[in-house]
Amino acid sequence: MNFSQLHERLRLEIWRRIDRGMLTSGLLARQTGLRASHISNFLHKKRRLSLDALDRVLSAQLLATEDLLVNPRMRMHSRNPDFSSQELVPLVSAATAMSAPAISGNSILELIPLPAGFFDHLRVKRAASRRHWQRLIAVRLSTAQAQPMDPVLKPGAIAVLDRHYNSLTPYRPPDLNVYALRLGNGLVFRYVTFEANRLILRPHSLDHPIEAIEIGPHEAPHDPIIGRVCGCITEL
Numbered sequence: 001m002n003f004s005q006l007h008e009r010l011r012l013e014i015w016r017r018i019d020r021g022m023l024t025s026g027l028l029a030r031q032t033g034l035r036a037s038h039i040s041n042f043l044h045k046k047r048r049l050s051l052d053a054l055d056r057v058l059s060a061q062l063l064a065t066e067d068l069l070v071n072p073r074m075r076m077h078s079r080n081p082d083f084s085s086q087e088l089v090p091l092v093s094a095a096t097a098m099s100a101p102a103i104s105g106n107s108i109l110e111l112i113p114l115p116a117g118f119f120d121h122l123r124v125k126r127a128a129s130r131r132h133w134q135r136l137i138a139v140r141l142s143t144a145q146a147q148p149m150d151p152v153l154k155p156g157a158i159a160v161l162d163r164h165y166n167s168l169t170p171y172r173p174p175d176l177n178v179y180a181l182r183l184g185n186g187l188v189f190r191y192v193t194f195e196a197n198r199l200i201l202r203p204h205s206l207d208h209p210i211e212a213i214e215i216g217p218h219e220a221p222h223d224p225i226i227g228r229v230c231g232c233i234t235e236l
Contacts, residue, residue: 007048009068010057015043017061021124021164026132031060031102059105062088086113089160091138094145094187097161097180098226101133112138112158112233122230125167127222135164136230139180139187148203149189152178153232159189160231166222168194178229183213187226194221 017023025043029036034053041047049057058064090103091110100107119136143155153159161180171177176191181201190201190211199213199221213224 006065006068007054010049010054010063011043011045013063013068014057014061018043020119021122022119022135023061024132027102027134028057028060030132031104031134032056062090062105062108062111086116087118088113089136089138091140091158094139097137097139097163098182098187103134103137109140112160114160114231118231122162122165123171124164125169125171126164127166127220130164130166133163135162137161137163137227141189145187145189148205148208149178150205152204153189153229154234156235158233159229160233161227162230163227165228165230166225168192168221168225171228180226180229181213182224182226183211189229192225199224 014023014028018025025039026036028034029039032039032053034056038047038053042049042053088111090108091112092100092103092107093109096103096107138158138160141153141155141157141159146153146155146157159180165171165177166179168177178189179192181188181190181192181199183201188201190203193200193202194215197215199215201211201213203210215221215223
């Protein structure tokens, strides 16, 4: 594969991720340090990336050259397992999950492989302020984080968070959404409702208390919500 083919396959892969809501051109610009106009010209085939810029895009999107050896559009439609690709989600700390719109390489603790197509069915329901946040990340639950939601969540489990779903609208009614939220300086996991200008945090386990977050006059109910738990990997 020559440079022109590599460049085009990278462009198609970036468009694939944008189409699926995993990425925006603005987020890619911040991840790479490239100008937004440079990213736009690349995506619309008006300008090629330099080798340095190409390396930055590959690094920001956790891609290696071999990942592009198969055309991304072939991967999307082929049933041949040789063309299937795993989805990689960055495992990060709770602090990074709560505060970092873009996940830098040095913030990634591990890459969690998920089945191809895992993201395809996920619906977006986000606040405008979340548009440029990297969408899917994962965190490993501590015992303190998991116990209030036992047995839904277990200590040591890896929770996949959709940070583009911070609405209180039930995702699959009548089932309740499990959210990751900022409570003080920590990350907690709860069912959530909004009542009397307060977020009511409800545990699954009756051994743990119901808690509340007061919403100030210049705040929105979705502000403390980091994202919806859209997947969980638990060791048996």
